[in-house]
Amino acid sequence: MAETIPGDMADSGKTMEQTILEAAEKLFLGRGYAMTSTTMIAREAGCNQALVHYYFRTKENLFETIFKNKVTLFASRFFTVDDERLSFTDKLRKNIEAHFDIIAANPGLPFLLINEFTTNPERLASIKKNLGELPSGIYNRLDAEVRQAIAEGEIRPIATLDLILTVVSLNVFFFLMRPVVQQITGATDDQFGTIIAIRRSEVASTIINSLKP
Amino acid sequence: MAETIPGDMADSGKTMEQTILEAAEKLFLGRGYAMTSTTMIAREAGCNQALVHYYFRTKENLFETIFKNKVTLFASRFFTVDDERLSFTDKLRKNIEAHFDIIAANPGLPFLLINEFTTNPERLASIKKNLGELPSGIYNRLDAEVRQAIAEGEIRPIATLDLILTVVSLNVFFFLMRPVVQQITGATDDQFGTIIAIRRSEVASTIINSLKP
DNA sequence: CCTTTGGTTAATAACTTTATTAAATAACTT
DNA sequence: AAGTTATTTAATAAAGTTATTAACCAAAGG
Numbered sequence: 451m452a453e454t455i456p457g458d459m460a461d462s463g464k465t466m467e468q469t470i471l472e473a474a475e476k477l478f479l480g481r482g483y484a485m486t487s488t489t490m491i492a493r494e495a496g497c498n499q500a501l502v503h504y505y506f507r508t509k510e511n512l513f514e515t516i517f518k519n520k521v522t523l524f525a526s527r528f529f530t531v532d533d534e535r536l537s538f539t540d541k542l543r544k545n546i547e548a549h550f551d552i553i554a555a556n557p558g559l560p561f562l563l564i565n566e567f568t569t570n571p572e573r574l575a576s577i578k579k580n581l582g583e584l585p586s587g588i589y590n591r592l593d594a595e596v597r598q599a600i601a602e603g604e605i606r607p608i609a610t611l612d613l614i615l616t617v618v619s620l621n622v623f624f625f626l627m628r629p630v631v632q633q634i635t636g637a638t639d640d641q642f643g644t645i646i647a648i649r650r651s652e653v654a655s656t657i658i659n660s661l662k663p
Numbered sequence: 664m665a666e667t668i669p670g671d672m673a674d675s676g677k678t679m680e681q682t683i684l685e686a687a688e689k690l691f692l693g694r695g696y697a698m699t700s701t702t703m704i705a706r707e708a709g710c711n712q713a714l715v716h717y718y719f720r721t722k723e724n725l726f727e728t729i730f731k732n733k734v735t736l737f738a739s740r741f742f743t744v745d746d747e748r749l750s751f752t753d754k755l756r757k758n759i760e761a762h763f764d765i766i767a768a769n770p771g772l773p774f775l776l777i778n779e780f781t782t783n784p785e786r787l788a789s790i791k792k793n794l795g796e797l798p799s800g801i802y803n804r805l806d807a808e809v810r811q812a813i814a815e816g817e818i819r820p821i822a823t824l825d826l827i828l829t830v831v832s833l834n835v836f837f838f839l840m841r842p843v844v845q846q847i848t849g850a851t852d853d854q855f856g857t858i859i860a861i862r863r864s865e866v867a868s869t870i871i872n873s874l875k876p
Numbered sequence: 877c878c879t880t881t882g883g884t885t886a887a888t889a890a891c892t893t894t895a896t897t898a899a900a901t902a903a904c905t906t
Numbered sequence: 907a908a909g910t911t912a913t914t915t916a917a918t919a920a921a922g923t924t925a926t927t928a929a930c931c932a933a934a935g936g
Contacts, residue, residue: 466883481782484697487923498885503925505883561781567842568774569694574846585847606872611848612865615840616833623832626777626839629784631828633791634798652825659819660873679913700893711915716895718913 467505470495474502475516479558482565483513517566517573518580520559525581527552529588538599539658546654550621554646560622589614605661616660620653680718683708687715688729692771695778696726730779730786731793733772738794740765742801751812752871759867763834767859773835802827818874829873833866 473494477486488509492499506512531544553560566573578585593610600607624631624646632642686707690699701722705712719725744757766773779786791798806823813820837844837859845855 482695482697482778484695485782488925489923499924500886500926501884507925509924561777564774564839565695565778568839569698571842571846574842578846609865612862612869615837615844615862616866616869618840619832619836620829623836623839624828626781626836627828627831629780629787633784633787635824649825649828652821653829656825656829656870656873659875660869662872662875701895702893712894713896713916714914720895722894 466495466497466501470497470502470505471512471516474512475520478513478516479556479562482562483569488512517562518577520556520562521577522581524552524556524559524563525584529592532591538595538604539661541595542661543654543658546617546621546657547650549617550650550653553621553625554650557625557628560625564626603663606663608661613657613661616657620657624649624653679708679710679714683710683715683718684725684729687725688733691726691729692769692775695775696782701725730775731790733769733775734790735794737765737769737772737776738797742805745804751808751817752874754808755874756867756871759830759834759870760863762830763863763866766834766838767863770838770841773838777839816876819876821874826870826874829870833870837862837866 470491474486474491477491477494488502489499491512492502495502502509502512506515528549529545531541531548533541533544536544589610592614596605596608596610596613599605628642631637631645632639635641635645637645683704687699687704690704690707701715702712704725705715708715715722715725719728741762742758744754744761746754746757749757802823805827809818809821809823809826812818841855844850844858845852848854848858850858
């Protein structure tokens with residue numbers, strides 16, 4: 451049943467279905483849906499093109515599997531730091547940095563999401579259903595905290611949605627700009643690691659600073 | 664020679680080449696390169712598909728024409744407000760809002776740029792050549808102003824590149840997120856106009872605020 | 877051993893896409 | 907008006923795409 455653990459071949463025990471999934475993920479993340487063909491996926495996975503369809507029937511299907519998977523992972527880790535002992539500001543800083551780290555660990559994801567949401571907005575509805583109460587849950591909790599922090603004079607008045615937009619913008623867009631930043635600064639992939647670290651703390655500082663009453 | 668001004672047909676005096684260009688622009692901006700076919704462009708322009716190739720030879724060619732055109736337009740209007748009488752902060756606010764307005768007037772452009780730069784980074788080099796000294800000119804001027812403002816204690820210390828990144832992130836990403844924001848808030852295209860206006864001033868305030876010493 | 881079954885491939889149908897070509901039409905020149 | 911040039915179209919070649927099918931093979935169970 452495909453779950454035979456030992457190496458079916460030279461291929462390190464991974465099932466072919468999984469290999470295809472990973473190949474597809476890599477390609478979709480790097481080049482988008484339209485620019486990726488099932489033939490390419492098969493080549494990347496090292497199998498026959500028909501096998502891609504055997505496991506996932508359609509390209510659309512395969513894509514959706516990956517997409518939902520990633521979006522759910524992404525959304526579930528959003529604003530999860532919740533330590534009672536910290537001030538709103540300190541908690542926020544931790545959440546901003548955590549959010550940055552998730553994206554840094556999935557640097558291709560922002561592109562995929564933007565690409566998909568703009569070329570295929572219908573998918574948003576399907577995703578929304580898929581996530582259920584998660585987003586509004588996160589939003590409501592954060593909103594309560596923001597209101598309280600404003601009331602207590604810890605931060606200036608700001609709409610919660612604006613705050614979220616600002617955090618996401620600053621964190622995500624940096625990774626969308628990576629090719630441009632790298633071209634401008636002429637940094638190697640290696641040096642880019644340093645730039646990321648600097649940006650990470652700069653973003654958090656910028657936001658925290660901007661919230662001063 | 665195609666430049667005959669009066670209406671060649673019912674078609675309001677526009678040349679077919681121009682009509683095709685505009686049709687292509689609309690489609691490329693809305694759906695990206697790969698998702699747009701020359702057949703679609705022809706249909707949108709109301710002509711035969713071969714005509715698209717007659718005028719632009721290849722799809723790639725047509726795309727590049729539009730792309731370079733847009734990027735140049737975009738870059739040439741970047742940080743152009745330069746009024747001696749204003750403080751650095753006031754000038755910055757004006758520049759941020761002007762930048763926001765350019766994007767608002769070309770809401771599809773961010774998507775096209777991001778799409779192209781990530782799927783086809785080689786194009787960055789070509790664009791760079793195309794823009795010449797413009798970017799470094801803008802950068803150097805802004806950099807001098809930033810350093811001076813820091814020295815005079817008007818703003819906190821910040822790297823010019825970080826400031827630029829922050830401005831661009833906050834302004835551009837909002838438009839990339841438009842479908843998401845619209846889905847979440849449930850706003851109609853009409854109501855979205857109001858959201859844009861609010862965001863415009865919120866972004867400027869956020870940045871100015873974050874620069875307080 | 878032999879049949880079943882899941883995994884895999886080669887072959888191919890049905891389309892779509894880009895690009896070219898030759899022919900038709902319109903416009904301009906003299 | 908005749909001839910030249912520019913536009914426009916129908917037809918089609920060439921290549922690529924998704925998806926299906928029939929056949930092949932290897933392991934597993936009786």
